[in-house]
Amino acid sequence: MAGRIDLLLKRIGISIVCRALLCGCSDKWSEMKNLKEKIIQADSLEGLEKVRIELFGKKGLLAVEFAKLKDVPGPEKKAFAEELNENKTVLQTAFDTQYQILKAKEIENILQSEAIDVSLYSTLSAKGALHPVTETMDRIIDYFVALNFAVESGPVIEDDFHNFEALNLPKCHPARDMQDTFYFNDGGLLRTHTSPVQIRTMMATKPPIRMIAPGAVFRRDYDLTHTPMFHQVEGLVVEEKGKVSFANLKSILIDFLRYMFGDVKVRFRPSFFPFTEPSAEVDISCIFCEGKGCRVCSGTGWLEVLGCGIVDPNVFKAVGYEDVSGYAFGLGVERFAMLIHKIPDLRSLFEGDIRLLEQFR
Ligand code: PHE
Numbered sequence: 001m002a003g004r005i006d007l008l009l010k011r012i013g014i015s016i017v018c019r020a021l022l023c024g025c026s027d028k029w030s031e032m033k034n035l036k037e038k039i040i041q042a043d044s045l046e047g048l049e050k051v052r053i054e055l056f057g058k059k060g061l062l063a064v065e066f067a068k069l070k071d072v073p074g075p076e077k078k079a080f081a082e083e084l085n086e087n088k089t090v091l092q093t094a095f096d097t098q099y100q101i102l103k104a105k106e107i108e109n110i111l112q113s114e115a116i117d118v119s120l121y122s123t124l125s126a127k128g129a130l131h132p133v134t135e136t137m138d139r140i141i142d143y144f145v146a147l148n149f150a151v152e153s154g155p156v157i158e159d160d161f162h163n164f165e166a167l168n169l170p171k172c173h174p175a176r177d178m179q180d181t182f183y184f185n186d187g188g189l190l191r192t193h194t195s196p197v198q199i200r201t202m203m204a205t206k207p208p209i210r211m212i213a214p215g216a217v218f219r220r221d222y223d224l225t226h227t228p229m230f231h232q233v234e235g236l237v238v239e240e241k242g243k244v245s246f247a248n249l250k251s252i253l254i255d256f257l258r259y260m261f262g263d264v265k266v267r268f269r270p271s272f273f274p275f276t277e278p279s280a281e282v283d284i285s286c287i288f289c290e291g292k293g294c295r296v297c298s299g300t301g302w303l304e305v306l307g308c309g310i311v312d313p314n315v316f317k318a319v320g321y322e323d324v325s326g327y328a329f330g331l332g333v334e335r336f337a338m339l340i341h342k343i344p345d346l347r348s349l350f351e352g353d354i355r356l357l358e359q360f361r
Pocket of ligand 1: 192193194195234235273276307308309328329330331
């Protein structure tokens with residue numbers, strides 16, 4: 001018992017000594033309570049940071065007090081240190097709590113100031129648009145669909161038979177030079193035109209036929225007006241023998257070209273395609289100079305826009321058709337898009353440059 005009281009007295013004594021010491025050692029330490037208040041009153045993270053430096057910083061109040069520890073006489077050292085640590089914990093807890101409160105407030109403020117009203121209309125988002133080639137292709141398709149043409153398709157990797165032979169272009173025929181392409185080791189090739197779809201459709205169905213075939217085609221070409229991949233729309237009409245004439249072909253194409261280019265003159269120039277006979281290339285009066293002659297039409301006043309003709313009997317023979325007649329035509333969609341939109345370099349259509357494409361919105 002006596003020992004315990006002794007101990008108690010000792011502790012109280014030490015505590016008294018310690019407080020006296022503390023008060024004596026530092027006036028600042030007496031501001032402990034004030035400091036806790038200061039922490040609680042800090043109303044911003046910046047304000048709180050100032051208090052943190054003042055308190056916990058390298059030269060802060062706590063550091064100064066802890067530095068005194070070495071001068072405290074041996075017996076009081078422990079009590080001095082305990083008291084110091086207690087005070088430090090109180091301040092640290094107050095600081096942590098206040099930090100959490102202020103941080104939460106800051107996050108709340110950010111959330112509020114940056115809140116997005118998803119119900120508002122945005123004026124910033126860019127509007128998408130069809131690529132000029134797609135748009136031109138769609139216009140062409142719409143025109144012929146309205147005239148009761150069916151839309152057919154075929155593979156882009158073709159074989160020699162469909163792409164050349166059945167189209168009256170036998171192996172080693174010099175006309176093959178007009179359409180050099182990309183070959184696969186197994187003899188397959190990237191189709192050079194949409195004409196093989198004529199063959200596939202005729203072999204799969206019976207006449208009469210009234211079809212167009214839009215799609216990508218490939219050639220070994222690359223300059224201002226040619227790219228290795230481009231698009232064509234093919235047209236084919238097959239009827240009973242004698243029911244289809246060159247006059248029908250002329251009238252449908254003249255109407256179509258005026259629909260696409262406005263009030264232009266149209267001329268049919270004799271030409272050659274192995275799969276049509278007679279064949280013609282079709283020109284429109286230059287839409288840039290109205291036929292006077294300019295750089296685009298090379299001074300001729302005319303722009304070549306498509307190829308056409310009466311289906312060659314050899315083609316019908318290849319697909320097993322008898323007693324029929326028909327006409328066919330084929331056009332390059334990029335060429336149409338270039339003329340309609342006055343695009344000087346065809347290659348730019350495939351560069352995906354948004355600044356160019358934006359102009360066609
Ligand atoms: N296939 C030809 C070409 O690509 C175009 C064409 C099609 C010509 C149909 C006549 C008839 O050049």
